[in-house]
Amino acid sequence: MREAYQAELASINDGLVEMANLVGSAIGLATTALLDADLQLAESVISADEQVDDLQRDLENRAITVLARQQPVATDLRTVVTSLRISADLERSGDLAQHVAKLARMRYPERAVPHDLRRTILEMGRLAQRMMAQAAEVILTQDVKAALQLEQDDDRMDELHRAIFQHLMDDRWHHGVETAVDVALVGRYYERFADHAVSVARRVVYLVTGERADDLPTDGPRGM
Amino acid sequence: MREAYQAELASINDGLVEMANLVGSAIGLATTALLDADLQLAESVISADEQVDDLQRDLENRAITVLARQQPVATDLRTVVTSLRISADLERSGDLAQHVAKLARMRYPERAVPHDLRRTILEMGRLAQRMMAQAAEVILTQDVKAALQLEQDDDRMDELHRAIFQHLMDDRWHHGVETAVDVALVGRYYERFADHAVSVARRVVYLVTGERADDLPTDGPRGM
Numbered sequence: 001m002r003e004a005y006q007a008e009l010a011s012i013n014d015g016l017v018e019m020a021n022l023v024g025s026a027i028g029l030a031t032t033a034l035l036d037a038d039l040q041l042a043e044s045v046i047s048a049d050e051q052v053d054d055l056q057r058d059l060e061n062r063a064i065t066v067l068a069r070q071q072p073v074a075t076d077l078r079t080v081v082t083s084l085r086i087s088a089d090l091e092r093s094g095d096l097a098q099h100v101a102k103l104a105r106m107r108y109p110e111r112a113v114p115h116d117l118r119r120t121i122l123e124m125g126r127l128a129q130r131m132m133a134q135a136a137e138v139i140l141t142q143d144v145k146a147a148l149q150l151e152q153d154d155d156r157m158d159e160l161h162r163a164i165f166q167h168l169m170d171d172r173w174h175h176g177v178e179t180a181v182d183v184a185l186v187g188r189y190y191e192r193f194a195d196h197a198v199s200v201a202r203r204v205v206y207l208v209t210g211e212r213a214d215d216l217p218t219d220g221p222r223g224m
Numbered sequence: 225m226r227e228a229y230q231a232e233l234a235s236i237n238d239g240l241v242e243m244a245n246l247v248g249s250a251i252g253l254a255t256t257a258l259l260d261a262d263l264q265l266a267e268s269v270i271s272a273d274e275q276v277d278d279l280q281r282d283l284e285n286r287a288i289t290v291l292a293r294q295q296p297v298a299t300d301l302r303t304v305v306t307s308l309r310i311s312a313d314l315e316r317s318g319d320l321a322q323h324v325a326k327l328a329r330m331r332y333p334e335r336a337v338p339h340d341l342r343r344t345i346l347e348m349g350r351l352a353q354r355m356m357a358q359a360a361e362v363i364l365t366q367d368v369k370a371a372l373q374l375e376q377d378d379d380r381m382d383e384l385h386r387a388i389f390q391h392l393m394d395d396r397w398h399h400g401v402e403t404a405v406d407v408a409l410v411g412r413y414y415e416r417f418a419d420h421a422v423s424v425a426r427r428v429v430y431l432v433t434g435e436r437a438d439d440l441p442t443d444g445p446r447g448m
Contacts, residue, residue: 064305071295081288084308169402177404178393184405185412 005070008062012083015059016139019090020200022052024132026097027193031125034104034186035118037111045101052094059087075207082207086139086200093132093196096189100125103186112182114175117167121183124160124190127153131197138201142208147201157194161187229294232286236307239283240363243314244424246276248356250321251417255349258328258410259342261335269325276318283311299431306431310363310424317356317420320413324349327410336406338399341391345407348384348414351377355421362425366432371425381418385411 026045033042063080066072072080103112113121131153138147164187167173168180205211250269257266287304290296296304327336337345355377362371388411391397392404429435 064301067291067305068297068301071297073292073295077288077292081291081308084305085312088309088312165405168405173401177397177401180401180405181389181392181408184408188409188412 005066005072008066008070009076009079012059012062012066012080013139015055015062016083016086016090017136019052019055019059019087019094020132020136020139022048022055023090023093023097024129024136026052026094027100027125027132027190028129030097030100030104031122031129033101034112034125035122037104037108039105039108042101042104042108046098046105049094049098052091056087056091060084063087078207082203086203089196089200089203093193096193096196099189100186103182107182112179112186114179114183117164117183120160120163120167121186121190124157124187127157127160128190128193128197131157131194135197135200138204142204144205144208147205150198150201154194154198157191161191229290229296232290232294233300233303236283236286236290236304237363239279239286240307240310240314241360243276243279243283243311243318244356244360244363246272246279247314247317247321248353248360250276250318251324251356251414252349252353254321254324254328255346255353257325258336258349259346261328261332263329263332266325266328266332270322270329273318273322276315280311280315284308287311302431306427310427313420313424313427317417320417320420323413324410327406331406336403336410338403338407341388341407344384344387344391345410345414348381348411351381351384352414352417352421355381355418359421359424362428366428368429368432371429374422374425378418378422381415385415 026048029041030045032038033045063083066080067077070076106112131150134146134150134153137143138150164183168184173180250272253265254269256262257269287308290304291301294300330336355374358370358374358377361367362374388407392408397404
């Protein structure tokens with residue numbers, strides 16, 4: 001009985017790792033779809049999000065079943081509650097990857113991102129993907145140091161987000177309002193995605209150390 | 225013992241109602257601050273969000289304590305787990321109200337919203353506030369019908385969000401890129417705020433009826 005229970009906790013953890021890997025991959029593919037105006041790829045990212053949603057529902061049900069049947073206390077209880085929070089973060093990250101893909105689809109066959117911002121968006125996409133891979137690693141290994149690395153990547157993400165806004169507000173901006181709005185929103189999607197990756201890592205740290213990290217800084221570069 | 229336990233569950237519920245009322249009030253005040261470029265009001269909304277965050281932490285800790293000490297099953301268990309999810313929705317709604325206030329502060333002494341969009345933003349703000357008041361009502365009364373009303377308000381919110389984007393994309397737009405980006409982001413904040421209010425109500429409905437509502441449509445008017 002006890003063994004089956006520990007196996008179920010481990011399996012919930014595996015499910016979280018799988019979710020994190022799925023959404024990490026999704027943001028990478030969505031970025032390619034966005035930069036290359038690749039409609040087929042965009043569609044595949046959009047429809048793949050269902051899998052993430054299904055996984056979340058499944059994990060949530062399993063967490064509730066564990067709470068009901070095993071009535072965990074202490075660390076096990078905190079593990080289960082944390083898994084609920086993490087799966088919610090990951091589900092939302094999947095939505096954000098989907099938003100990026102939907103922007104690619106909406107502007108197809110045009111490219112939503114003008115040439116002079118491609119490099120910045122490409123870096124944001126790679127960074128987002130790497131951060132989520134790292135979050136998956138933190139869930140898997142409970143390595144607190146790896147979680148701290150994520151904070152640095154998040155600082156870089158904020159820098160890139162700021163750079164986008166500076167570019168948009170530059171008088172030399174000549175891509176018009178629609179593109180500016182597209183880029184502003186897409187910048188926010190990456191920044192939020194990164195926040196969720198950081199949040200996942202912080203929840204694991206809290207679980208391991210009992211020390212709650214500061215509140216997630218949701219403030220973007222424009223004080224928003 | 226049993227009585228104290230039911231009282232604790234009821235008190236967690238009261239805490240959620242209090243949170244919902246706080247963030248409902250915050251979005252209303254933030255809207256006024258935004259439309260009137262009222263710096264003092266904006267600052268007060270920004271600093272008041274700490275209270276919402278504190279409440280969430282407190283409710284989360286109390287929920288975990290109930291799980292550990294009382295080991296609830298069946299409906300009581302689902303009530304506690306739902307309270308965790310609802311408090312997360314409300315905490316995030318508080319952040320969004322704060323984002324609106326921060327935009328007001330950032331543009332002060334200018335007004336972030338141009339004259340021709342004031343009426344739309346005003347309606348979005350009022351609608352957001354009403355929706356959250358209704359969500360509070362749903363938490364308090366568990367009235368499933370009131371939850372359905374929220375879905376209609378959310379449709380109206382989506383309409384308003386769409387109207388904003390149409391306005392921004394109109395060739396006659398003459399307020400420049402910065403204002404367009406401000407308005408696009410602020411429109412998204414209201415729309416997300418409304419989504420969270422709907423999400424809160426749906427979680428209560430699921431608790432009461434056992435029927436999971438469809439996934440929250442996070443799709444905005446631009447397919448994002």
